[in-house]
Amino acid sequence: MRVLKITVLAALLVMAASVAAFAGPTYDRVMSTKVVKAGLSNQGIPFGFIDEKNEWVGFDVDMATEIAKRLGAKLEKVVVNNNTRISFVQTNPPKVDMVLSNMTHKRVRDEKIDFSITYFFDGQKFLAKKGAVKDIKDLANLKVGSMQGTTSIVNATEYLKKLGNPSPKVTGYDGEVAMFEALRSGRVQAITTDSTILLGYAAKIPGQFELVGDFISDEPYGIGLPQDDSAWRDAINFTVQDMWKDGTYMTIYNKWFGPESSYPFPMTSKIEMWP
Known part of the structure; x- marks a missing residue:
């Protein structure tokens, strides 16, 4: 019985350490509410747009959906455009937790918000x-x-x-x-x-x-994230890398940009992977 208690305690400590590694305002809120608010375009074909069935679809929509799923959270889609996609991350509290809106990671933008690793190359x-x-x-x-x-x-x-x-x-x-x-x-x-x-x-x-x-x-695209929230940034980066590693990323990519898609665009680089 004592061995069992020690084993259970060790497992709990590992889980606690894992959670602590991601502890931060955005991560903690998402884990608590089980909701991720993602800023997405609804005019940016083929990244985020309303299709002929009146459904909100696109590469960024699929990426955001998969990220939320892997975090165990429900995706809440919020419309952003080129004039609001940064400001919606800057508000306190942020109106969105992440922005996937074909946004190039520029130094001038990095002064206002943080970015994930590059997740698309254009x-x-x-x-x-x-x-x-x-x-x-x-x-x-x-x-x-x-x-x-x-x-x-x-x-x-x-x-x-x-x-x-x-x-x-x-x-x-x-x-x-x-x-x-x-x-x-x-x-x-x-x-x-x-x-x-x-x-x-x-x-x-x-x-x-x-x-x-x-x-x-x-034009290297990054996921826009709240400034100085490294725990949340790490969680997003690890998730994108996991999607690349297990092939999910390329499944989504080929759906929208593969040779048989409506928008063929050969992959020009690969996701940055950390050991």
Whole structure:
């Protein structure tokens, strides 16, 4: 009986140590409420969007769902856009516990919130009507649109200067839908943001639009997290790494970006793994 008691005590101590390793305000609250609030786009095809069945779907939605499941919590989806995805993490208490919204991990953003390890690798390109851009230098003389609250405008402005336009003006629109509509209606001749977003919208009208030129930036996506909450950040990082290790990540990736998907985009790198 004494041996049994010692064994049980040892097991409890191990469990306590495991919990203590993740002790922190966000982790403790999530473990207590069994709810994870995730900020997700509902316009960011194919990361988070409303499909023809009026269901909220996408790569980020599936990633957030799997993360919540592995943490033993229910996922509560919260709509964010390019102007709110950081502020919703900054509030006290945060309006969301994590943001998966095709958000590039930039140093300037890291001054405001924390990020997970990179969980998706993309780059910025331009989308134009098929045949409209014969040479990449043609972009310098075109009206270009992008999205408000993104680094895409800055990147595009600098790139167009290099192509020969000394004072380019890139018009910022409120979200992906408005940006793409500006291209469809002819108010701009090209739009620019992360290539997978452009692929997603081009797929809505097959054969009419095409990506032009090479990548003009690297866009490593991170999961936005509350500042200075290392316990929660570790829990998210370990979960993403576990998903990569057991193949779940690539199952989700291939669903949305595999060769047989609607948005084929070859995997360009791999998740950072810790021993």
